Structure formats: C-alpha cells, structure tokens
Amino acid sequence: MKEMIIQVSQEKYPIVIGSNIYDQLPNYLTKVGITEKSKILIITDNNVADFHLHKIMNILDEYDTYSYIVPAGEYSKSMKQVEKIIEYALLKGLDRFSTIIALGGGVVGDLAGFIAAIYMRGISFIQCPTTILAHDSSVGGKVGINHPLGKNLIGAFYQPKLVFYDTSFLHTLPRRQVLSGFAEVIKHGLIANAEFTNWLGTNVNSLLALEHDYVIEALYKGIGVKAAIVRKDEKELGVRAFLNYGHTLAHAIETISDYQYLHGEAVAIGMVFASKLAYEIGIASNEVVKLTENLIHSFSLPIRVKEKYDPNRLVEIMMRDKKFKNNQIRMILPTAIGNVVIKENIDRRQIVDLLQEFIK
Amino acid sequence: MKEMIIQVSQEKYPIVIGSNIYDQLPNYLTKVGITEKSKILIITDNNVADFHLHKIMNILDEYDTYSYIVPAGEYSKSMKQVEKIIEYALLKGLDRFSTIIALGGGVVGDLAGFIAAIYMRGISFIQCPTTILAHDSSVGGKVGINHPLGKNLIGAFYQPKLVFYDTSFLHTLPRRQVLSGFAEVIKHGLIANAEFTNWLGTNVNSLLALEHDYVIEALYKGIGVKAAIVRKDEKELGVRAFLNYGHTLAHAIETISDYQYLHGEAVAIGMVFASKLAYEIGIASNEVVKLTENLIHSFSLPIRVKEKYDPNRLVEIMMRDKKFKNNQIRMILPTAIGNVVIKENIDRRQIVDLLQEFIK
Numbered sequence: 001m002k003e004m005i006i007q008v009s010q011e012k013y014p015i016v017i018g019s020n021i022y023d024q025l026p027n028y029l030t031k032v033g034i035t036e037k038s039k040i041l042i043i044t045d046n047n048v049a050d051f052h053l054h055k056i057m058n059i060l061d062e063y064d065t066y067s068y069i070v071p072a073g074e075y076s077k078s079m080k081q082v083e084k085i086i087e088y089a090l091l092k093g094l095d096r097f098s099t100i101i102a103l104g105g106g107v108v109g110d111l112a113g114f115i116a117a118i119y120m121r122g123i124s125f126i127q128c129p130t131t132i133l134a135h136d137s138s139v140g141g142k143v144g145i146n147h148p149l150g151k152n153l154i155g156a157f158y159q160p161k162l163v164f165y166d167t168s169f170l171h172t173l174p175r176r177q178v179l180s181g182f183a184e185v186i187k188h189g190l191i192a193n194a195e196f197t198n199w200l201g202t203n204v205n206s207l208l209a210l211e212h213d214y215v216i217e218a219l220y221k222g223i224g225v226k227a228a229i230v231r232k233d234e235k236e237l238g239v240r241a242f243l244n245y246g247h248t249l250a251h252a253i254e255t256i257s258d259y260q261y262l263h264g265e266a267v268a269i270g271m272v273f274a275s276k277l278a279y280e281i282g283i284a285s286n287e288v289v290k291l292t293e294n295l296i297h298s299f300s301l302p303i304r305v306k307e308k309y310d311p312n313r314l315v316e317i318m319m320r321d322k323k324f325k326n327n328q329i330r331m332i333l334p335t336a337i338g339n340v341v342i343k344e345n346i347d348r349r350q351i352v353d354l355l356q357e358f359i360k
Numbered sequence: 361m362k363e364m365i366i367q368v369s370q371e372k373y374p375i376v377i378g379s380n381i382y383d384q385l386p387n388y389l390t391k392v393g394i395t396e397k398s399k400i401l402i403i404t405d406n407n408v409a410d411f412h413l414h415k416i417m418n419i420l421d422e423y424d425t426y427s428y429i430v431p432a433g434e435y436s437k438s439m440k441q442v443e444k445i446i447e448y449a450l451l452k453g454l455d456r457f458s459t460i461i462a463l464g465g466g467v468v469g470d471l472a473g474f475i476a477a478i479y480m481r482g483i484s485f486i487q488c489p490t491t492i493l494a495h496d497s498s499v500g501g502k503v504g505i506n507h508p509l510g511k512n513l514i515g516a517f518y519q520p521k522l523v524f525y526d527t528s529f530l531h532t533l534p535r536r537q538v539l540s541g542f543a544e545v546i547k548h549g550l551i552a553n554a555e556f557t558n559w560l561g562t563n564v565n566s567l568l569a570l571e572h573d574y575v576i577e578a579l580y581k582g583i584g585v586k587a588a589i590v591r592k593d594e595k596e597l598g599v600r601a602f603l604n605y606g607h608t609l610a611h612a613i614e615t616i617s618d619y620q621y622l623h624g625e626a627v628a629i630g631m632v633f634a635s636k637l638a639y640e641i642g643i644a645s646n647e648v649v650k651l652t653e654n655l656i657h658s659f660s661l662p663i664r665v666k667e668k669y670d671p672n673r674l675v676e677i678m679m680r681d682k683k684f685k686n687n688q689i690r691m692i693l694p695t696a697i698g699n700v701v702i703k704e705n706i707d708r709r710q711i712v713d714l715l716q717e718f719i720k
Contacts, residue, residue, distance in 0.1 A: 086507065087507070087509070119513075149451075153480060156516065
C-alpha cells in the first residue's frame with residue numbers, strides 16, 4: 001500500500017493506494033474526521049454498483065449510509081442528474097455535516113464532487129476511484145458537469161478529504177476502459193517525466209495485465225506528477241495547463257462524436273496530434289512524434305480519428321473550450337519526451353490542415 | 361464615500377459605498393484587475409433594469425458588455441434560471457477570464473454569484489447592490505439558489521472581487537423593500553453593537569427618508585459588523601452562525617408563505633420570536649424583548665405572522681434548515697441588546713407552543 005499527502009493552498013488530504021484494502025475504509029474515514037454519526041451518501045454508477053457497492057455498503061454499516069446509482073457514462077454529468085441527486089439527499093436528511101463518497105470513475109467523481117461542492121454550500125467529499133482514468137480526475141479538485149455546448153463547462157474547484165484507491169476494483173473494468181485509463185498515465189509521463197515514460201513503454205504487458213505492483217507504481221507515479229503541478233497552480237493560471245496536454249482536441253472529439261470516444265481514447269489522439277503540430281511548428285523533433293505515437297499505439301490506444309468529421313467544426317468546438325483566452329488558439333505542445341510548453345497564437349489554418357490528416 | 365477592505369481567508373476585496381458614484385465603476389474595475397478586454401455579463405432583474413441598467417451599460421461602453429434580466433423575486437433563485445443564464449453566457453462567448461456583475465438586491469446577488477462560482481469553475485464576480493438588504497448578502501461570500509424543499513440549499517462560498525454600492529440607486533426602491541432591508545441592519549446592531557442599535561432607534565426618520573449620510577453610515581456600520589464576523593469564521597463553523605439571528609424561523613415563514621413575506625419581514629418576526637424564546641428559556645430579560653419589538657416596530661416591520669399556519673409544519677421546515685446539526689434544534693438567541701449566543705438542544709415542544717402566540 002502507498003500513501004501520499006496532497007497539498008493544495010490551505011487544504012491537505014491523503015491518497016491511499018493499495019490492492020484489496022477496502023475493509024480499511026472506515027479507519028481512514030475516522031482519520032479524516034468523519035465519525036459514525038455522519039450520514040453518508042455513496043454516488044456510483046450501475047456498472048460499479050453491480051460489482052462493488054454491496055462491499056462498501058457492508059463495510060460502512062456503522063454509518064447511516066445511502067446510495068444513489070446513476071447510469072454509467074458521460075451523460076450522467078448533467079444538471080438533470082445533479083438536481084435528482086440533491087433532491088434525494090435532501091429527502092434522506094443529509095445536512096451540512098454529511099459526507100458524499102464517489103465510488104466510480106471520472107464521471108462519478110466529477111458529478112459527486114460537484115454535488116458535494118454545492119450541497120448546502122459544500123459538504124465533505126471522499127473519492128473511491130474504481131478506474132485507472134480516475135487516478136487523474138481524483139486529484140486536483142476539479143469537479144463539474146457538462147453542458148450541451150461542451151464538456152466540463154459548469155463546475156468548481158473542490159478538494160476531497162480523502163482519496164481511497166483500491167486497485168482490486170480495477171479487475172472488473174472492461175478492457176477498453178483499462179486502455180483508456182492508461183492514456184492519462186502516459187500523459188503524466190509525457191509532460192513531466194521521461195524516465196517514467198520509458199518505464200511505461202518497457203512494462204506494457206505487466207501493466208495491461210493489471211499486475212498489481214506495476215499498477216500501483218504507475219498510479220503512484222502518475223498521481224505524483226499531477227500533484228506536483230496542482231500544488232504549484234491550483235486554479236490553472238499557469239503550469240496546470242500542462243495537464244491539458246492532448247485535451248483540447250480530445251474534448252472536441254468527445255463532443256462531436258457524442259461521447260462515442262472514451263476520454264482516454266480521445267486524449268490519446270489529442271497527444272499524437274499535439275506532437276505532430278509541435279513538429280510542424282518546429283519546436284519538437286520527428287523523434288518525439290514517433291516515440292509518442294509508438295507508446296500510445298503499444299497500449300492499443302487510437303492515434304487517429306476513424307470518422308470523417310469536418311475539421312472546421314472540430315476547430316470551432318475547440319475555440320469554445322475554456323482554455324482559450326481572448327479567442328486566440330492556445331495549446332500545450334511537447335518539445336521533448338517529458339517536457340511540454342504553452343504555445344499561444346497558433347494559426348487556425350494550420351490546425352485545420354493538420355486535422356485533415358487525423359481524420360480518416 | 362466610504363471604503364472598507366474585506367478579508368476572508370486568503371482573499372481580500374474592497375467595498376465602496378457612496379451616493380451617485382456609479383460613473384466611477386470603470387475605475388474600480390481597473391483597480392481590481394478587470395481590463396477592457398474582458399467580457400462582462402450584467403445580471404439584473406426587471407425592476408432594477410428599468411431604472412438603472414442603461415446607466416451601467418453606458419458607463420461600461422468600453423467593455424464587451426452583455427446583460428441578462430431575470431424576473432424580480434425569490435423564484436429567480438432557481439436551477440432553471442441558472443441553466444438559462446449559463447447557456448446565454450456560453451453563447452455570448454464568456455470565457456474563464458470574463459466577469460459577472462450582479463446589479464440588484466440579494467436575489468440577484470445570490471443567483472449571479474452562484475453562476476460566477478460554477479461557470480467554468482469560477483469567474484470574476486462584482487456586486488453592485490441596489491437594495492439595503494443587499495448590504496448583508498453582498499458581504500461574506502455566501503451565494504446560492506433555492507430548492508423546492510427549502511431556501512439556499514444549493515450554493516457555494518464565493519467571494520466577489522469588489523462590492524460597489526451606489527446608494528442613489530436605493531431611491532427607486534419600493535417602500536416595502538426599504539423597510540425589509542433595514543431588518544438586516546437592525547440585526548447587525550442587535551447581535552453585536554448596542555450603541556449602533558441605539559443610534560438606529562434614534563434616527564428612524566432620517567433613515568426611512570433615505571437621507572444619504574445616514575444611510576451610508578448605517579450600511580457602513582452594518583457591513584462592519586458582518587465583515588468582522590465573517591473574517592473570524594468564513595465557513596460558518598462557529599460565530600458566523602450569529603448572523604443567522606432570526607433566520608431559522610424566517611426561512612420557514614418564507615417557505616410556508618411561498619415567499620409572500622419579504623426576507624427582511626420574515627427576519628424581523630424571527631428576531632422578535634428569538635428574543636421571546638430567550639426570555640422564556642431564561643437567558644434574556646423581558647426588557648430585551650420589549651426593546652427588540654419596539655425597535656422593529658418603529659421601522660414599520662412586522663412582529664407577528666398574520667396567517668394561521670400550522671406551527672408543527674413550521675417547525676418541520678425549521679428542522680430541515682441546514683443550521684441544524686444531527687437533528688437537534690439549535691438557534692441563535694439574544695442575552696442582551698448587542699449580544700447573542702448559540703443555544704443547542706432546544707425543546708421542540710417549547711418552540712411549537714411559542715409559535716402559537718406568533719401566528720395570529
């Protein structure tokens with residue numbers, strides 16, 4: 001089992017990662033000040049509920065615990081769902097001193113965290129990630145929901161009191177979700193740690209087989225990269241933008257495909273695209289493009305968009321992304337493996353042309 | 361003109377109060393770092409818009425400024441309204457670096473502040489209060505909306521960058537709103553400052569005539585009380601609860617009457633009720649009840665509920681109030697003019713009985 005303390009501005013919280021540790025959850029709740037008098041609402045999705053909800057409900061039987069199950073998938077990150085869950089929480093009598101536990105992947109974490117942030121102006125929030133992807137979303141305090149006009153447009157910065165990661169839960173994940181999750185692990189390597197990136201490439205087989213020492217190490221390292229960046233820049237005014245590597249195009253792909261692409265799949269394409277753009281602009285070598293493409297491909301992740309979407313529409317959606325300041329195109333681009341920069345004033349035309357290559 | 365700096369945890373922002381100062385708004389925006397490149401969305405209600413929106417729009421003509429008008433009244437503090445305004449803001453291209461200005465009273469401030477808090481995870485927010493009541497709601501960072509099950513159940517703590525208070529805007533307020541607003545000014549006296557309470561009683565006529573030196577002084581003092589408390593306890597874990605003096609019953613009256621009572625009217629009754637309860641419990645003298653009742657009455661505010669509501673239903677709504685911890689009735693009660701305490705474990709029966717007297 002590994003532990004790490006995350007520090008963001010005045011707040012501090014522990015992350016615990018281990019295999020088959022779920023029966024220790026009550027101890028950790030006590031450690032972070034959540035007593036058995038508290039009401040707890042577990043928010044999860046139907047996939048996770050089938051496999052793991054009863055275990056968590058049982059282990060929390062000393063608490064006054066409720067659960068709410070949303071349909072799995074990005075569509076649950078909606079205002080409609082927020083309203084339904086808040087209504088349920090009110091009817092069950094959750095008060096300012098109650099706790100919300102997110103048991104699930106990024107969607108459940110973002111949704112549950114946002115509800116915790118706005119329920120009675122903010123109540124305690126615990127993340128129990130059940131996917132690899134959630135190693136990313138569970139750290140850094142970004143919570144939120146989607147708007148029909150784009151992803152994550154409504155949200156808050158809200159820190160959990162604890163992230164409790166039982167990697168044995170990953171074994172029930174569909175393979176496509178496992179692969180998608182590794183895209184963010186790869187991203188953490190690519191933006192900040194060449195050695196870790198290399199280690200990922202060397203251990204693809206053990207990682208994809210979910211051998212637990214390897215998985216714990218990968219999650220621990222990935223979270224380490226993210227935590228270091230978030231500590232420097234909680235509100236994304238500077239270096240935190242590095243974490244958006246691959247994400248600007250990714251969000252557009254998710255929106256245009258109506259979320260047929262999983263987040264990690266879209267990010268995978270987005271990173272290859274960014275490396276190619278960096279090469280074209282002249283800030284990265286072709287070697288960087290090749291290494292990026294090969295690493296991503298070795299994890300069986302997509303490197304191109306299969307559908308014939310209109311590049312101009314994709315760029316339009318990209319422009320609406322909240323990462324664009326004053327209408328200028330601004331992207332995170334690599335200069336080497338383990339290093340990225342913020343590039344301002346990118347020519348819209350160049351993006352459209354390069355997108356042509358990526359859409360086939 | 362008076363200025364005060366509010367400090368809450370790491371954040372700090374100025375409050376400016378003066379008569380006919382609105383043409384200085386652009387200077388103050390610049391001072392707090394909002395440049396002419398920013399998009400601005402003014403959120404206001406139809407009453408305020410008729411009188412003052414064009415003045416503010418004109419004075420901000422160097423900015424890319426939009427406005428959104430909601431129907432006046434508590435019903436606009438709804439999720440529906442939040443969604444409509446967010447959609448409008450997205451379509452107008454407001455980004456992470458844009459600003460929302462609340463031009464209005466408490467309802468507009470709470471609604472606009474909540475939208476600023478969750479739009480793209482939080483954008484700049486400016487309060488331009490146009491009511492007396494808003495001297496209270498514009499300080500302290502509480503923003504939020506209502507739920508059919510109760511008031512302010514959804515929200516956040518979110519600080520404005522500036523509170524800009526032009527008291528000349530108060531002259532277009534209906535008299536009932538003026539009176540209602542003074543209820544919170546009186547509250548600030550009653551909970552923390554006997555001398556100020558006395559001054560209010562002595563100057564009722566000048567205050568109700570909105571003579572500007574008096575009004576500026578009253579708002580300045582009222583804000584001073586609130587700011588001192590909020591600085592000590594931003595998240596309402598301790599003394600900030602004092603500010604809820606009169607509010608637990610007030611929220612129940614507002615809910616049960618479907619907001620036929622204005623907030624200040626309900627608070628006025630709530631404060632008289634709390635003083636009477638304090639007397640019955642034996643922690644305040646009858647003198648405190650009389651002084652409270654007389655002061656509130658002298659401002660032409662109600663001291664009893666006119667309708668025959670069921671006291672048990674009122675208590676039920678009070679129990680749902682987020683200020684109740686673990687289902688125990690907990691209220692703010694006075695011990696003297698200028699002093700209140702948090703009283704735990706109040707007997708539900710005693711509240712029901714006393715409510716009988718207040719409902720006629």
